[in-house]
Amino acid sequence: MTPAISVTGLTRGYRGHIALDRVTFDIEPGSITGLLGRNGAGKTTLLRILAGQEFPSAGQVHVFGASPAENDQVLRRMVLIREDQVYPDIKVRHALAAASWCYPGWSAELASRLLADFALPPDRPVKKLSRGMRSALGIVIGLAARAELTLFDEPYAGLDAVARQTFYDALLADYAEHPRTILLSTHLIDEAAGLFERVIVIDRGRIVLAAAADDLRGVAMTVSGPVLAVDDFTAGHQVWERRQIASQASVVMVGPLDEDDWARARSLRLDLEPLTLQQLVVHAAAQPAPDMTDESVMERTSA
Amino acid sequence: MREMAGLDEGTPLFAQLAGRLAEEIAAGGLAEGERVPSTNELAAYYRINPATAAKGINVLIDEGLLEKRRGIGMFVAAGARRLLLDERRRLFAERYVEPLVDEAARLGIGTDELAGLIRAASQARASHVEAGDIQASHVEEGITL
Numbered sequence: 039m040t041p042a043i044s045v046t047g048l049t050r051g052y053r054g055h056i057a058l059d060r061v062t063f064d065i066e067p068g069s070i071t072g073l074l075g076r077n078g079a080g081k082t083t084l085l086r087i088l089a090g091q092e093f094p095s096a097g098q099v100h101v102f103g104a105s106p107a108e109n110d111q112v113l114r115r116m117v118l119i120r121e122d123q124v125y126p127d128i129k130v131r132h133a134l135a136a137a138s139w140c141y142p143g144w145s146a147e148l149a150s151r152l153l154a155d156f157a158l159p160p161d162r163p164v165k166k167l168s169r170g171m172r173s174a175l176g177i178v179i180g181l182a183a184r185a186e187l188t189l190f191d192e193p194y195a196g197l198d199a200v201a202r203q204t205f206y207d208a209l210l211a212d213y214a215e216h217p218r219t220i221l222l223s224t225h226l227i228d229e230a231a232g233l234f235e236r237v238i239v240i241d242r243g244r245i246v247l248a249a250a251a252d253d254l255r256g257v258a259m260t261v262s263g264p265v266l267a268v269d270d271f272t273a274g275h276q277v278w279e280r281r282q283i284a285s286q287a288s289v290v291m292v293g294p295l296d297e298d299d300w301a302r303a304r305s306l307r308l309d310l311e312p313l314t315l316q317q318l319v320v321h322a323a324a325q326p327a328p329d330m331t332d333e334s335v336m337e338r339t340s341a
Numbered sequence: 342m343r344e345m346a347g348l349d350e351g352t353p354l355f356a357q358l359a360g361r362l363a364e365e366i367a368a369g370g371l372a373e374g375e376r377v378p379s380t381n382e383l384a385a386y387y388r389i390n391p392a393t394a395a396k397g398i399n400v401l402i403d404e405g406l407l408e409k410r411r412g413i414g415m416f417v418a419a420g421a422r423r424l425l426l427d428e429r430r431r432l433f434a435e436r437y438v439e440p441l442v443d444e445a446a447r448l449g450i451g452t453d454e455l456a457g458l459i460r461a462a463s464q465a466r467a468s469h470v471e472a473g474d475i476q477a478s479h480v481e482e483g484i485t486l
Contacts, residue, residue, distance in 0.1 A: 214381040256352040312351030
């Protein structure tokens, strides 16, 4: 199967600054992928290049098997919704009408349902919407477009937790009915983690982790207890962080652990707490030598 | 953190989902022959990716607990409950008795004293069942001393 997105050695430099550094990854069609990383990590640049709004300095970018740059055939199959999306001076319903002409898969029925879910007034000028309402409008367009490739770049500026939940639920529900390739960039990892089939973590322009989201849960853990027992238990494992106070230590280690390991931890009276996806991403991004690509994670989880 | 109907982020979600469904079957909440919620229904309820939910379902199919009926959906297989209870019985000593004995040894509680404690707890439970405080249904299939 042709990947929906295939990126090889993508580099994007600005004057004296590398925004993306030899980025390589594939995304299979029909999956929801989380593009995770801190602000300024390169997420927006990557999405803009995928959407043909910016160009690589070096490397290959293929969307549906072709370069997206100035390629209408490819661009009409995708939608990109940005943080603080800018709209012309029109009413909400006119913005939706305009979107309906742009996207061949547009669902007017879904658009009006989402409009109600987000309590967006159709006759209000976009300029008079609050920041959160403008974000909601972007989400409505991004979902109702039902584009084969749907790119969301932190689309929830000004949206409160309840409205974000509405977004996540609507995304999952419509994806279940109409599977498509979705790439969602976010730094709110904890609240979005369950949505993702895969995650790509990017830090300072480089990919530090790319894996199936569920393979990462429980792959690393915090081991706490008496120093000697902790060091004994974590010996031979990759250690991401070590803290110590008096005779107690707390170590973040990369697993995997088997049944015997758990039994041993119990008998050593150690406290084991698995890292959440969010904690794992934070630690992965903080490691000096990034080596958390698919293969290395797979070795760990299947060892 | 986002509400995932009780699932947590510390272990793979597919395994947690499979565990939940197995628990439901063992407890009789999902009867043999009954239709199991679809992948999309489970994904919506737990607020997780449908592929993750499908992986959880597949675990139970592989274990012979669920069966797919083409075009209709997923159903609890005949004998699924028995399978689960047999498995739990097999793991009972490891999961419950060994830690119990370990902790008793640490506290200097001898075997006879431990047996006495178990007997007392068992009697207390029986009287609760009689008083209707606890459902009796699990007792028949459970392990009796």
